[in-house]
Amino acid sequence: MSLSSSLTRAEFLKTSALALSLPLLSRFEAQAKPLKNVGLQLYTLRDTIMKDPDGVLKQVAALGYKEVETFGFNEGKFFGKTPKDFRAYLSSLGMSTPSGHYMPNQLRTGWEKTVEAGAEAGQKYMVCAYLMPDERKKADDYKQFAELFNKSAEVCKKAGIQFVYHNHDFEFQPVDGQLGYDILLKGTDPKLVKMELDLYWATIAGQDPVALFKKNPGRFPLVHMKDMAKTEKREFAEVGTGSINFQRIIDARKIGGIQHFFVEQDVCKQPPIEAIAVSFKNMEKLNF
Numbered sequence: 001m002s003l004s005s006s007l008t009r010a011e012f013l014k015t016s017a018l019a020l021s022l023p024l025l026s027r028f029e030a031q032a033k034p035l036k037n038v039g040l041q042l043y044t045l046r047d048t049i050m051k052d053p054d055g056v057l058k059q060v061a062a063l064g065y066k067e068v069e070t071f072g073f074n075e076g077k078f079f080g081k082t083p084k085d086f087r088a089y090l091s092s093l094g095m096s097t098p099s100g101h102y103m104p105n106q107l108r109t110g111w112e113k114t115v116e117a118g119a120e121a122g123q124k125y126m127v128c129a130y131l132m133p134d135e136r137k138k139a140d141d142y143k144q145f146a147e148l149f150n151k152s153a154e155v156c157k158k159a160g161i162q163f164v165y166h167n168h169d170f171e172f173q174p175v176d177g178q179l180g181y182d183i184l185l186k187g188t189d190p191k192l193v194k195m196e197l198d199l200y201w202a203t204i205a206g207q208d209p210v211a212l213f214k215k216n217p218g219r220f221p222l223v224h225m226k227d228m229a230k231t232e233k234r235e236f237a238e239v240g241t242g243s244i245n246f247q248r249i250i251d252a253r254k255i256g257g258i259q260h261f262f263v264e265q266d267v268c269k270q271p272p273i274e275a276i277a278v279s280f281k282n283m284e285k286l287n288f
Helices: 009-032 042-049 053-063 083-092 104-108 111-121 139-158 180-187 199-204 209-215 246-251 272-284
Strands: 038-041 067-070 096-102 125-128 162-166 193-198 222-225 260-263
Touching: 038 042, 038 096, 038 272, 042 053, 042 067, 042 272, 053 083, 053 272, 067 260, 083 096, 083 111, 096 111, 096 260, 104 111, 104 139, 111 125, 111 139, 125 139, 125 193, 139 162, 139 180, 139 193, 162 222, 193 199, 199 209, 199 222, 209 246, 260 272
Parallel strands: 038 067, 038 260, 067 096, 096 125, 125 162, 162 193, 193 222, 222 260
Antiparallel strands: none
């Protein structure tokens, strides 16, 4: 190939090298972008955040997390802070709290004030976190919860908040010939009540998350990114170190309606702050 006088061989090689490097740079830049809709369920750090909430939240922000999902709202405060102060502190760290976990007793008593607090903190999703064992023995128990969720969701709607339910594994066990999860899905208004799919608990219960998305499209704005160890006991594991195919789930995000991904690890073999660091680094490797 002959080169024109306006382009020397050295210049040609330099330009060609730059052109070849662009795809690599683009991939690097894509990975370096902050994961804005990837957060942390703070329950993972429950043993330390109660002792030093400010310090722990600083550590979380330093790792790269931009969102946190709360738990333990009590006496009108988030980790000892008023909703306004909590929101301001998170903002000073470059974080926000789009979602929070709440218990059934909070839905039954003083829910209006709790929703006001969630809204003041900046939350757009308020999640029923768990059903106590003595409250879910029969199919009728789940039907009553479905009614409670619909009523609670109406209160949330007035505040511009989406009500959500978070699963464990027990919802996928038969009660009176039905699955508790199916009762909740069928007994709630799909526009008022959405689901936060905990990927570990759903998987260990024998469910396929993507199949759930396809069966109930748009019903899952939130997911818990929680991995399962490749061991006989199938313990909790850092994201990306276990057996769950997270990329497959991310690829189905539009079907499920996923808006936020929250890392969570119920039990950690290493210090939890180190575990969530591993999870975040592995989340960065996924294609969002």
